[in-house]
Amino acid sequence: xxxxxxxxxxxxxFFRLPxxxxxxxxxxxxxxxxxxxTIVGKSxxxxxxxxxxxxxxDTDYTGNLSINGSKVTGLNEHDLSGFRxxxxxxxxxxxxxxxxxxxxxxxxxxxxxxxxxxxQQIEHNAMQRLEEMGIRDVALKPSGKxxxxxxxxxxxxxxxxNNPGIIMADxxxxxxxxxxxxxxxxxxxxLAQEGNTILAVTHDKDFAARSDRIIEMMDxxxxx
Amino acid sequence: MTLPVNLLISGTQLLxxxxxxxxxxxxVIFGIAMFIFMISFMxxxxxxxxxxxxxxxxxxxxYNDIRTxxxxxxxxxxxxNDPDKVVVVHHPRPEKVRLxxxxxxxxxxxxxxxxxVEVVSPLLSTQVFFNYGPVxxxxxxxxxxxxxxxxxxxxxxxxMTGRAENLLTADKGILLGxxxxxxxxxxxxxxxxxxxPAGNSMRFRVVxxxxxxxxxxxNIKAYVSLSGVQQLLAKxxxxxxxxxxxxxxxxxxRDLAVVCxxxxxxxxxxxxxxxxxxxxxxxxxxxxxxxxxxxxxxxAGFGIYNIMNMVISSKMKDIAILKAQxxxxxxxxxxxxxxSLVIGIxxxxxxxxxxxxxxxxxxxxxxxxxxxxxxxxxPVVFDIKYYFxxxxxxxxxxxxxxxxxxRKAARVDPVAILRS
Ligand SMILES: Nc1ncnc2c1ncn2[C@@H]1O[C@H](COP(=O)(O)OP(=O)(O)O)[C@@H](O)[C@H]1O
Ligand SMILES: [Mg+2]
Numbered sequence: 001x002x003x004x005x006x007x008x009x010x011x012x013x014f015f016r017l018p019x020x021x022x023x024x025x026x027x028x029x030x031x032x033x034x035x036x037x038t039i040v041g042k043s044x045x046x047x048x049x050x051x052x053x054x055x056x057x058d059t060d061y062t063g064n065l066s067i068n069g070s071k072v073t074g075l076n077e078h079d080l081s082g083f084r085x086x087x088x089x090x091x092x093x094x095x096x097x098x099x100x101x102x103x104x105x106x107x108x109x110x111x112x113x114x115x116x117x118x119x120q121q122i123e124h125n126a127m128q129r130l131e132e133m134g135i136r137d138v139a140l141k142p143s144g145k146x147x148x149x150x151x152x153x154x155x156x157x158x159x160x161x162n163n164p165g166i167i168m169a170d171x172x173x174x175x176x177x178x179x180x181x182x183x184x185x186x187x188x189x190x191l192a193q194e195g196n197t198i199l200a201v202t203h204d205k206d207f208a209a210r211s212d213r214i215i216e217m218m219d220x221x222x223x224x
Numbered sequence: 225m226t227l228p229v230n231l232l233i234s235g236t237q238l239l240x241x242x243x244x245x246x247x248x249x250x251x252v253i254f255g256i257a258m259f260i261f262m263i264s265f266m267x268x269x270x271x272x273x274x275x276x277x278x279x280x281x282x283x284x285x286x287y288n289d290i291r292t293x294x295x296x297x298x299x300x301x302x303x304x305n306d307p308d309k310v311v312v313v314h315h316p317r318p319e320k321v322r323l324x325x326x327x328x329x330x331x332x333x334x335x336x337x338x339x340x341v342e343v344v345s346p347l348l349s350t351q352v353f354f355n356y357g358p359v360x361x362x363x364x365x366x367x368x369x370x371x372x373x374x375x376x377x378x379x380x381x382x383x384m385t386g387r388a389e390n391l392l393t394a395d396k397g398i399l400l401g402x403x404x405x406x407x408x409x410x411x412x413x414x415x416x417x418x419x420x421p422a423g424n425s426m427r428f429r430v431v432x433x434x435x436x437x438x439x440x441x442x443n444i445k446a447y448v449s450l451s452g453v454q455q456l457l458a459k460x461x462x463x464x465x466x467x468x469x470x471x472x473x474x475x476x477x478r479d480l481a482v483v484c485x486x487x488x489x490x491x492x493x494x495x496x497x498x499x500x501x502x503x504x505x506x507x508x509x510x511x512x513x514x515x516x517x518x519x520x521x522x523x524a525g526f527g528i529y530n531i532m533n534m535v536i537s538s539k540m541k542d543i544a545i546l547k548a549q550x551x552x553x554x555x556x557x558x559x560x561x562x563x564s565l566v567i568g569i570x571x572x573x574x575x576x577x578x579x580x581x582x583x584x585x586x587x588x589x590x591x592x593x594x595x596x597x598x599x600x601x602x603p604v605v606f607d608i609k610y611y612f613x614x615x616x617x618x619x620x621x622x623x624x625x626x627x628x629x630x631r632k633a634a635r636v637d638p639v640a641i642l643r644s
Binding site: 048052055057058077078080081082083084085086090092096097098099100101105109110112113114115158 | 229548
């Protein structure tokens with residue numbers, strides 16, 4: 001293991017409503033480049049909360065978070081947005097594609113936002129990602145016309161389009177049948193082998209067993 | 225050329241719900257169209273009413289007001305200015321006054337040198353009885369220089385029979401108001417006898433009839449030459465009671481009246497002061513138009529506000545996902561505000577076009593004709609100024625109506641949405 005891509009120290013998060021409640025307690029965590037980590041734990045133990053926090057979407061916490069060697073705690077909304085766009089790929093439990101756009105456009109949007117490549121280059125990269133996901137033929141379909149499994153593969157392709165330093169996934173198979181679950185798992189493993197850094201929340205013991213490291217959570221703490 | 229990604233998203237979303245966007249646009253279209261239509265029509269009505277009411281009223285009227293001067297009454301002679309005596313005179317009778325303007329020709333030539341003056345027309349007016357056979361009618365006889373009078377009141381367009389210039393060529397010719405001629409039952413070529421209250425009388429030959437579309441003029445007024453009235457009244461050839469002025473800009477009348485009053489010492493009235501009801505009528509119609517139009521545009525604004533609010537409520541997930549992918553609040557604001565602006569701009573342009581077409585249509589609708597209307601079609605004013613205002617206000621409304629929901633969208637907390 002060489003350098004850490006993500007470094008979290010002493011993260012604490014409270015909910016004030018409906019009643020004061022500490023959802024994350026003294027979380028410290030370090031993710032090395034190229035690591036494939038799964039987070040497991042009972043429902044409600046704070047896995048999603050932690051992921052929102054690590055992905056910089058949630059800024060209401062105490063503690064310190066650095067990604068790719070730069071401190072993100074305390075950055076303003078604009079800078080955080082730019083940071084997410086460039087360095088973090090997010091895959092949600094519910095695929096969350098933009099329904100008005102084609103599959104290809106959905107994948108291209110984060111890259112167009114980044115604005116580093118030409119339109120043609122972006123389109124080419126997006127097609128390549130679709131190819132890797134094995135769904136090249138649906139590129140021009142409206143994203144709403146796809147099956148759940150296909151949509152989740154598009155979401156993964158979209159998360160990868162800017163070559164992020166770290167991919168975060170919150171129960172990416174939580175909403176899929178076993179066949180599609182298998183496909184998604186295989187994709188993640190493939191990505192891990194290609195050297196991507198992955199941080200995934202999962203319920204699936206098989207999936208977790210194949211990762212480099214398992215982080216187990218309970219009542220807002222990392223117990224393993 | 226590549227579209228910035230925010231506009232690509234905005235445009236795609238807008239096109240994805242064409243019907244909803246179009247309905248929001250309809251509100252703007254109708255609001256602006258009605259504004260253009262109403263203001264064009266109301267301005268036309270204002271102009272028409274003003275033109276009609278002012279058709280027989282000069283911009284500035286200079287005359288010798290009967291100023292009853294009692295200081296030089298017989299009492300002073302009687303009392304030989306004895307300061308010890310106080311005299312109270314009840315109901316005095318003024319000395320005979322002359323109503324003419326003493327230095328009329330000087331005033332006229334002075335007025336004619338002014339660059340803002342279009343026409344100066346002198347007048348000697350008197351009450352007369354018109355006699356034709358057994359018919360005797362009371363009326364007003366105006367002695368004028370017909371060429372100047374014609375320019376003052378556009379007489380040439382108002383001639384029903386004969387020509388205004390006939391007064392110059394005919395010996396003792398007279399132009400009668402159409403209503404007066406009808407009542408007397410005379411036509412061109414007939415001779416009428418005019419008698420003054422003082423008892424003088426003269427015969428004139430009818431050389432034409434005119435109509436101002438105002439019964440108060442057409443039923444009582446007649447024109448002869450200045451010298452005709454001077455002879456009838458047995459006055460000198462420089463005896464003139466009134467000077468009427470037409471200005472290049474009617475709105476300068478008030479200022480000129482003040483100048484004339486100071487300079488010449490005679491009563492000078494501008495059309496506004498002598499006809500306050502014209503301005504009041506304009507103001508009332510204008511107010512009505514603006515209130516109704518602005519209400520329509522505001523309602524259109526609420527339409528956009530409503531629809532954008534609905535759109536944003538249904539797009540919470542999309543906003544969250546965009547934010548998760550690196551779009552910040554400003555981007556989201558742009559995406560949704562630009563949708564409102566597109567609706568507003570397209571709606572405004574279409575509204576201007578529709579408003580123009582409606583106004584143009586109305587301007588081609590024949591106006592119901594009566595003997596006193598000279599209007600062939602409904603009065604409509606086409607003024608680019610109102611089109612600019614309509615477009616500007618329409619866009620302002622859509623901007624305000626769009627920015628409120630868009631700001632709400634910009635402030636969406638993605639975590640709260642992604643959790644639910
Ligand atoms: N907005 C919120 N306000 C208060 N409590 C919350 C809120 N969101 C989540 N929680 C609570 O925080 C705990 C952790 O939630 P979560 O991070 O979603 O757990 P997990 O993803 O591990 O199932 C749960 O008990 C949940 O009820
Ligand atoms: Mg969860």
